[in-house]
Amino acid sequence: MEKIQVNINSALKEISLEQVRQIEKSEAAAALQTLKDGTGEGNDFLGWLDLPQRTPQHHLDEIQAAADQLRGCCQYVVSVGIGGSYLGAKAVIEALNNSFDAYNAPAPGCPKVLFAGQNIGEDYLNELQEFLRDKSFGIIVISKSGTTTEPAIAFRLLKEQLEAQVGKNEACKRIVAITDAKRGALRQLATEEGYKTFVIDDNVGGRFSVLTPVGLLPIAVAGYDIKELVRGAFEMQEKCAEPSDDNICELYAATRNALYRAGKKTEILVNYNPKLHYFGEWWKQLYGESEGKDHKGIFPAAVDFSTDLHSMGQWIQDGERTIFETVISVEKAASTTVIPADDANLDGLNYIAGKRVDQVNKMAELGTRIAHVDGGVPNIRVSVPELSERYLGQLIYFFELSCGISGYLLGVNPFNQPGVEDYKRNMFALLEKPGYEEATKAIKAKL
Numbered sequence: 001m002e003k004i005q006v007n008i009n010s011a012l013k014e015i016s017l018e019q020v021r022q023i024e025k026s027e028a029a030a031a032l033q034t035l036k037d038g039t040g041e042g043n044d045f046l047g048w049l050d051l052p053q054r055t056p057q058h059h060l061d062e063i064q065a066a067a068d069q070l071r072g073c074c075q076y077v078v079s080v081g082i083g084g085s086y087l088g089a090k091a092v093i094e095a096l097n098n099s100f101d102a103y104n105a106p107a108p109g110c111p112k113v114l115f116a117g118q119n120i121g122e123d124y125l126n127e128l129q130e131f132l133r134d135k136s137f138g139i140i141v142i143s144k145s146g147t148t149t150e151p152a153i154a155f156r157l158l159k160e161q162l163e164a165q166v167g168k169n170e171a172c173k174r175i176v177a178i179t180d181a182k183r184g185a186l187r188q189l190a191t192e193e194g195y196k197t198f199v200i201d202d203n204v205g206g207r208f209s210v211l212t213p214v215g216l217l218p219i220a221v222a223g224y225d226i227k228e229l230v231r232g233a234f235e236m237q238e239k240c241a242e243p244s245d246d247n248i249c250e251l252y253a254a255t256r257n258a259l260y261r262a263g264k265k266t267e268i269l270v271n272y273n274p275k276l277h278y279f280g281e282w283w284k285q286l287y288g289e290s291e292g293k294d295h296k297g298i299f300p301a302a303v304d305f306s307t308d309l310h311s312m313g314q315w316i317q318d319g320e321r322t323i324f325e326t327v328i329s330v331e332k333a334a335s336t337t338v339i340p341a342d343d344a345n346l347d348g349l350n351y352i353a354g355k356r357v358d359q360v361n362k363m364a365e366l367g368t369r370i371a372h373v374d375g376g377v378p379n380i381r382v383s384v385p386e387l388s389e390r391y392l393g394q395l396i397y398f399f400e401l402s403c404g405i406s407g408y409l410l411g412v413n414p415f416n417q418p419g420v421e422d423y424k425r426n427m428f429a430l431l432e433k434p435g436y437e438e439a440t441k442a443i444k445a446k447l
């Protein structure tokens, strides 16, 4: 059967299979059990663990109906959010989209999903507003806390623009808010304005929320099958629910921790498919916020190969030996392109004429893996049969569960992110936000 597989053979130079098995059998199995029992740190944020199983069809139907409503009246739908309220949807849509979709005008009933609120770039926002000036658009505004500054600024601008373009009544019908059930400024605003809303459960953290309306609504608006995505996630949930010898989440978590203990402080997530660029961004938040604390944690980096082999390849091959790679390898390309023969053969490429581009890509992958392993970079390979909703759902749950296990192996609470607050406190103090007077004085003294 085609399935997601994890192969660690190319990671076993500086660590042994016995070491990995030992961690897997004892610590990883215990970590998985702790997650299941809900007895570990951060156990009030475990709602994602059985989310695929708990998600009823009627909930997915309700999300689909909201998506269809937006699809029916908008050329563009702007998904406003940052971090976990943005990266999951962006990752899935980019993985499934035609790479050149951005250049096509939207077809009737198939709006394009744009993303905003993930930066405070004045020019970015200005250009977005200019772009939308003569377009019909709607907004999905997503913030679990309902108080995050970046999306709040973007939403304030876009809401004002939408109301000016279509009137307040119509604007209300084109705005969907996804936020906390009760708390936060966005909840209050949505209630007062009468927006359609979806709730992010208290026990699902932002970076684990892609399989809630946070990710599912923009993905459905983009025209992808959210039932298949959740079905895939459920398959992985069932497959990896129990500690066992062939639990790939335990295997991945145990291997990366064995490598970390052997001095490999940076994990580079590698893809050989540009469609997975944002999957790497999603993964970086998942692992970075979950593990980077108490002055510990593998640094999660990501590269797109072969593109970045021509910029980062030298460092990876020959720089400081504190890194390992996890390669997401997509087994099957969705289309077929064969390299043509050329009589003149001036570029000397006739030796690959008749081969598929994907075949060349696979040899680039294999050749790179061998070179990097020879160069002292351990390599974990996660193979995915193809890029589809089902396998992306599996992959998402695979990385989420592995992350929970891995965080407990590291000895941190994987479900909080106290460090993210520090920059916000300084920014609010510098902007002289009411209530921050003391902090404002303190930070001004440092300038």
Ligand SMILES: O=P(O)(O)OC[C@H]1O[C@H](O)[C@H](O)[C@@H](O)[C@@H]1O
Pocket: 082, 083, 084, 085, 142, 143, 144, 145, 146, 147, 148, 151, 206, 207, 289, 417, 420
């Ligand atoms: O969804 P929100 O509450 O707006 O949060 C968006 C993001 O920003 C925060 O600063 C957190 O560090 C992230 O975990 C979160 O995903």
